[in-house]
Amino acid sequence: MTLAITVLGESKPMQTVPINISARALNQNLERRGHKIVVNADYDLERRIREHAPALESALRELYADVPEFDTLVKRVLDLCRDYAEQRPAYLRAADLQDEQGHGWIQDPTAIGAMCYVDLFAHDLSGLEQKLPYFKELGISYLHLMPLFKSPEGRSDGGYAVSDYRAVNPALGSMTQLAAIAARFREAGIRLVLDFIYNHTSDQHAWALKAKAGDETYRQFYFMFPDRSEPDEYEQSLREIFPEEAPGSFSWVPETNAWVWTSFKNYQWDLNYRNPNVFLAMAGEMLALANVGIEALRLDAVAFAWKQKGTPCESLEQVYTLVEAFNRVARIAAPSLLFKSEAIVHPDEVVRYIGPDRCQLSYNPLLMALLWETLATRETRLLTYSLKHRFAIDPAAQWVNYIRCHDDIGWTFSDEDAAAVGINGFDHRQFLNAFYTNRFEGGFARGVPFQFNPRTGDCRVCGSTASLAGLEKALNEETSVEADLAIKRIALMYSVIYGIGGIPLLYLGDEIAVLNDYSFRDDPHHHDDSRWVQRPRFNDEMFAAAREVGSPQHQLFETIKRLGALRQQEPVLGGHDTAFIDMLDPALFSYVRHHQGETLLALHNFSENSLSIDAAIARDNVGSDGWTDLLSGMVIEPHNELLLDPYQVYWLVKKRAAIRHD
Ligand code: GLC
Ligand code: GLC
Numbered sequence: 001m002t003l004a005i006t007v008l009g010e011s012k013p014m015q016t017v018p019i020n021i022s023a024r025a026l027n028q029n030l031e032r033r034g035h036k037i038v039v040n041a042d043y044d045l046e047r048r049i050r051e052h053a054p055a056l057e058s059a060l061r062e063l064y065a066d067v068p069e070f071d072t073l074v075k076r077v078l079d080l081c082r083d084y085a086e087q088r089p090a091y092l093r094a095a096d097l098q099d100e101q102g103h104g105w106i107q108d109p110t111a112i113g114a115m116c117y118v119d120l121f122a123h124d125l126s127g128l129e130q131k132l133p134y135f136k137e138l139g140i141s142y143l144h145l146m147p148l149f150k151s152p153e154g155r156s157d158g159g160y161a162v163s164d165y166r167a168v169n170p171a172l173g174s175m176t177q178l179a180a181i182a183a184r185f186r187e188a189g190i191r192l193v194l195d196f197i198y199n200h201t202s203d204q205h206a207w208a209l210k211a212k213a214g215d216e217t218y219r220q221f222y223f224m225f226p227d228r229s230e231p232d233e234y235e236q237s238l239r240e241i242f243p244e245e246a247p248g249s250f251s252w253v254p255e256t257n258a259w260v261w262t263s264f265k266n267y268q269w270d271l272n273y274r275n276p277n278v279f280l281a282m283a284g285e286m287l288a289l290a291n292v293g294i295e296a297l298r299l300d301a302v303a304f305a306w307k308q309k310g311t312p313c314e315s316l317e318q319v320y321t322l323v324e325a326f327n328r329v330a331r332i333a334a335p336s337l338l339f340k341s342e343a344i345v346h347p348d349e350v351v352r353y354i355g356p357d358r359c360q361l362s363y364n365p366l367l368m369a370l371l372w373e374t375l376a377t378r379e380t381r382l383l384t385y386s387l388k389h390r391f392a393i394d395p396a397a398q399w400v401n402y403i404r405c406h407d408d409i410g411w412t413f414s415d416e417d418a419a420a421v422g423i424n425g426f427d428h429r430q431f432l433n434a435f436y437t438n439r440f441e442g443g444f445a446r447g448v449p450f451q452f453n454p455r456t457g458d459c460r461v462c463g464s465t466a467s468l469a470g471l472e473k474a475l476n477e478e479t480s481v482e483a484d485l486a487i488k489r490i491a492l493m494y495s496v497i498y499g500i501g502g503i504p505l506l507y508l509g510d511e512i513a514v515l516n517d518y519s520f521r522d523d524p525h526h527h528d529d530s531r532w533v534q535r536p537r538f539n540d541e542m543f544a545a546a547r548e549v550g551s552p553q554h555q556l557f558e559t560i561k562r563l564g565a566l567r568q569q570e571p572v573l574g575g576h577d578t579a580f581i582d583m584l585d586p587a588l589f590s591y592v593r594h595h596q597g598e599t600l601l602a603l604h605n606f607s608e609n610s611l612s613i614d615a616a617i618a619r620d621n622v623g624s625d626g627w628t629d630l631l632s633g634m635v636i637e638p639h640n641e642l643l644l645d646p647y648q649v650y651w652l653v654k655k656r657a658a659i660r661h662d
Contacts, residue, residue, distance in 0.1 A: 045333075048332045049078060053078060055357070056074070056329065057074050059324045063322060064276045073280075077283065080329075080333075081332040084287035089291065089293070095336040100335045103336075106361060109568075112138070112503065113400060114142070114505065114508050115143070115508065116145065116146065118148050119169075119172055125178060132190075138511060139568060141191065143192055146159055147159025147197060148172050152267070155265075158532075161204075161265065162197050163201070163206075165197075179293055193298060194297060196299055198271070198300065199270060200268040202269075203253070203260075207222075207281075208221075212253070220277070221272060221278050222260055223270060225259040231250040234307070235249060236310075237312050239314065243455070274306075287329070287330075291334065297340065298339075299353075303343050305322055306318035306319045315345060315349045324357050327359075339359040339361065340359060340363065347366045350366065355397055356394065360398065361398055362397065362400065363399075363400050364399040364502065367391075368404075369411050371403060371493045372468065373432060374606050375469070375492075376443070378608075381421045383589060384581075384589060385417055385420060386414065391501075391580070392576070400502065401500065405507050407531055408451070408530075409447075409461045411433075437449045444473055444474075444482070445463070446468070450530045463533060464510070464514055466486065469493070470489060485608055491560075491647070492604060492605075492606070494506075495651075498563040498573070499573060499651060501577075512557055513552060513553045514542055518533060562631070570653075572598040572600045573593070575593075575596070581617070585611055587605055587607035588603065588613065590604065603642070604648075607646065607647070610644065610646060613642050614641065615638060617642075619638065625654065625655055627652040628655050629650050630651040630653060635656070
């Protein structure tokens with residue numbers, strides 16, 4: 001066999017060497033001699049096509065069997081894969097060879113995610129690069145950059161209305177710069193994640209502009225209806241996403257002389273995937289991003305991509321098939337690329353997006369919502385019950401567990417689960433909305449409502465982690481005692497997502513307890529979208545507060561760093577084996593993890609009261625010779641009782657002679 005090899009870091013970037021040796025053996029051989037070596041992917045590409053083309057074809061057949069010249073379509077998709085595989089930079093091909101074996105990194109406890117807006121967090125891409133030491137300090141190994149593509153100023157939905165997937169917003173930098181940062185961060189152990197905003201484009205995207213100019217090919221990229229008859233029929237079964245600000249799911253666009261499907265804002269045009277040219281075009285955009293060095297793509301608004309009259313047009317069977325088709329394209333042309341599903345829907349549907357053939361990663365909106373639910377009620381029964389039934393997923397996939405993100409909090413627990421523990425779902429959501437928007441006497445939270453829908457009574461909640469957890473109220477109206485409790489609440493929630501199994505995702509700013517930013521109310525582009533309350537522009541004082549020993553921010557920052565360090569040191573935090581334990585005390589939440597021969601028992605007090613519990617739970621699960629609490633480093637002798645301070649968490653393992661400190 002003949003192989004073209006690239007030896008990185010040498011002056012001659014490409015050497016073609018005929019070698020009669022398998023790709024893997026060649027790599028191993030050269031690695032042993034200290035070379036970083038990349039094998040040209042031609043040979044592997046044809047093998048991958050043989051392996052994945054049948055599944056790709058069958059997915060495409062489910063979606064497009066009735067289009068004329070179906071066989072030509074399959075050929076065009078495979079040609080596209082070949083084109084992008086050929087353009088793929090050599091260092092990414094090396095990653096492909098490794099990752100093809102199963103994306104092991106997503107199972108590793110050292111994986112820690114974080115997300116931010118480049119402009120708000122670091123001004124621009126150069127600023128982001130300077131933050132590398134900060135990311136390393138927090139142990140971050142996966143960084144999700146919020147949409148940074150070209151997007152119309154003032155009509156961008158925080159970047160989610162894209163006018164060009166191949167151009168970075170010039171105020172932030174360029175694609176070349178992004179590619180360089182992706183490579184540099186990868187060297188430093190940080191994988192870059194971006195959004196694949198595949199459900200809609202901005203109305204300023206070249207395709208939309210051509211559609212406006214009357215080009216029939218591009219009109220067919222979108223949904224256009226000459227009058228209200230079809231939109232009215234569809235709307236009978238549709239949910240409104242932004243009822244306050246962008247009611248309905250269609251917008252009249254005079255230039256097109258049509259009602260255009262706009263699930264989100266009126267300038268975000270939904271793409272019509274019934275048209276196979278849309279699939280082809282978006283597969284190209286996806287592979288272009290992969291070739292920039294992006295390692296995972298968040299499938300934005302994944303549920304909405306297929307429409308059918310008489311249905312809610314969310315999570316239809318065809319959406320899963322569509323994700324499978326994109327997945328096979330990635331397996332062929334960019335095997336190290338992963339998908340992360342953003343399905344903020346009923347938990348029965350969330351899991352359907354997860355798996356090696358669909359999305360290898362998924363947000364865990366259920367855990368997120370239930371952590372806030374438990375904090376408000378001080379009762380863990382719905383959390384424990386739901387996780388017992390819903391936390392286990394395909395072992396080849398992984399949860400991305402988060403507390404806050406740039407979006408609202410929706411109470412996406414299942415009404416059936418709630419009923420099973422004696423809770424009425426509708427009433428409970430009303431309570432939670434009241435609690436988190438400061439309409440509940442004595443509550444600690446300072447959140448704001450998002451998109452109240454008077455027709456359904458539905459509402460969602462916005463706010464920063466710190467404000468929702470009580471820090472804003474404590475600092476403005478109370479004492480350091482309450483501030484301390486607020487910090488403990490945040491630390492409690494973060495310890496759950498760092499410990500429970502899966503990849504924790506830090507919403508940057510949470511680690512330094514950033515409060516709500518109400519300035520969005522004066523911004524004409526944002527005043528009607530309260531999600532901006534948790535999207536502050538960072539400044540030096542915020543970071544300085546986290547360095548001030550004794551400040552609440554410093555306390556939290558140190559805790560989050562410690563959690564990160566423990567994930568580097570403790571293999572027991574990896575893997576999938578988490579079992580939830582019913583506790584007698586309603587405020588206690590507990591799970592036990594087994595991995596690589598070790599056991600960890602986590603105990604959490606979700607109330608502001610001290611609790612004492614029978615130590616039998618630790619003896620039964622971890623052993624009777626005493627325990628080490630990984631969080632504090634303390635050794636606990638086997639007493640009859642375990643004491644938990646307000647909001648305290650224990651991570652108990654078998655007693656260790658000396659605790660490893662970072
Ligand atoms: C996703 C994003 C959200 C955006 C919407 C439309 O849900 O997270 O911010 O508004 O998609 O793209
Ligand atoms: C997403 C979610 C929805 C959320 C919206 C805007 O697509 O499905 O729950 O509220 O975007 O943030």
